[in-house]
Amino acid sequence: MDFKTAKENKTGPVSGTIEPQISLQDQRSDDEGGSNVIRFADIFAGIGGFRIAMNNVCAENNIPHQCVFSCEIDKYAQRTYQANFNEVPTADVTKVSPQDIPDHDILFAGFPCQPFSGIGKQKGFSDPRGTLFFNILEILKAKRPFAFLLENVNRLVTIDEGRPFRIILRRLRSLGYNIHYQVLNALDFGLPQRRKRIFIVGFRKPVFFPWPDKKIVRVPLSSILQKRVRKDYYLSAEKKKDRKSKHKAKCRPSIWHESISGHISSNAYSCALRATASSNYLLVNGVRRLIPREMLRLQGFPDSFRIVVSDNQVKKQAGNAIPINVVQAILESVIPIVRAGLGEINGDIANVPTQSYSLAA
Numbered sequence: 001m002d003f004k005t006a007k008e009n010k011t012g013p014v015s016g017t018i019e020p021q022i023s024l025q026d027q028r029s030d031d032e033g034g035s036n037v038i039r040f041a042d043i044f045a046g047i048g049g050f051r052i053a054m055n056n057v058c059a060e061n062n063i064p065h066q067c068v069f070s071c072e073i074d075k076y077a078q079r080t081y082q083a084n085f086n087e088v089p090t091a092d093v094t095k096v097s098p099q100d101i102p103d104h105d106i107l108f109a110g111f112p113c114q115p116f117s118g119i120g121k122q123k124g125f126s127d128p129r130g131t132l133f134f135n136i137l138e139i140l141k142a143k144r145p146f147a148f149l150l151e152n153v154n155r156l157v158t159i160d161e162g163r164p165f166r167i168i169l170r171r172l173r174s175l176g177y178n179i180h181y182q183v184l185n186a187l188d189f190g191l192p193q194r195r196k197r198i199f200i201v202g203f204r205k206p207v208f209f210p211w212p213d214k215k216i217v218r219v220p221l222s223s224i225l226q227k228r229v230r231k232d233y234y235l236s237a238e239k240k241k242d243r244k245s246k247h248k249a250k251c252r253p254s255i256w257h258e259s260i261s262g263h264i265s266s267n268a269y270s271c272a273l274r275a276t277a278s279s280n281y282l283l284v285n286g287v288r289r290l291i292p293r294e295m296l297r298l299q300g301f302p303d304s305f306r307i308v309v310s311d312n313q314v315k316k317q318a319g320n321a322i323p324i325n326v327v328q329a330i331l332e333s334v335i336p337i338v339r340a341g342l343g344e345i346n347g348d349i350a351n352v353p354t355q356s357y358s359l360a361a
């Protein structure tokens with residue numbers, strides 16, 4: 001399926017600046033209760049992983065939807081976002097007044113993995129001003145979207161004995177949201193990448209929220225590997241020899257993972273892509289680096305996704321992105337609840353379907 005934003009229901013200007021979007025906000029207010037368009041905001045948008053997942057699930061199920069606001073500070077990520085969604089995200093969320101953000105029904109945010117380590121011990125985190133999580137809270141407080149979906153590294157649950165995570169949950173609940181959270185692994189959702197992430201879903205009403213079934217067939221690594229790869233992605237003969245002397249893979253194809261200490265292991269899938277990893281962090285069969293397209297495929301980005309920045313920037317962008325397949329699976333449970341909550345299904349939350357839609361082929 002094509003993820004392209006053309007599938008979104010475009011009823012007005014959607015741009016990176018706040019001003020023109022105010023007209024959308026007015027339109028939503030006039031239309032309150034009557035519109036069946038699901039509006040969403042893409043905060044800390046990166047290269048738009050949430051947006052692609054939302055577009056895919058809504059398009060599969062003929063659900064009108066529209067991104068009304070996006071926000072991303074990194075100029076290279078903005079460039080990629082613009083090339084793919086024809087929209088430059090607003091830059092710095094801390095400079096945005098939450099009231100100026102158009103009304104929306106779902107807020108998406110993979111908030112930056114700031115140094116949570118240590119933060120829970122400081123008095124500071126019980127008052128999370130100064131962290132970007134605070135900006136999410138402020139937007140939720142001002143705009144009251146029916147639902148939100150947040151993503152972060154799974155470590156967030158355990159660092160500092162779970163103190164920062166408990167504060168995050170408490171803060172979200174204090175805004176009146178009903179919270180559900182779970183660590184999910186991209187490997188269980190049709191991506192050959194071991195990537196565990198915490199997902200936090202919130203609804204303005206108490207609902208039964210079914211997390212997606214993890215028993216999805218695993219896909220082979222070969223499904224994301226490029227057959228012909230340019231020579232410059234290959235290690236020198238000397239480096240190849242060195243690695244082969246240190247490690248013997250039990251399967252082929254495999255991705256070799258080299259730790260900071262130089263220890264090498266290999267698997268029939270990739271370890272988690274990392275935004276700041278060294279270039280030889282992951283090697284295909286121990287002999288070459290992943291090409292940018294392979295990195296994006298490991299996160300579920302379609303081949304129609306445009307690459308307009310350097311290899312290094314793609315590495316950073318893919319390493320920061322959300323695994324699209326996982327988010328799609330979550331959205332298949334979230335969207336029916338949102339539609340019910342917005343009055344689509346007799347306006348009765350008791351009628352919220354618990355049956356998942358089938359996954360996109």
Ligand SMILES: C[S@@+](CC[C@H](N)C(=O)[O-])C[C@H]1O[C@@H](n2cnc3c(N)ncnc32)[C@H](O)[C@@H]1O
Pocket residue numbers: 044045046047048049050071072073074077091092093094109110111112113132317320321322
């Ligand atoms: C974990 S990444 C999110 C990636 C995104 N979910 C995706 O699928 O590509 C967090 C993003 O927040 C952006 N960011 C950090 N500080 C920001 C700020 N003050 N305002 C807007 N974006 C910010 C970073 O540049 C980074 O791209």
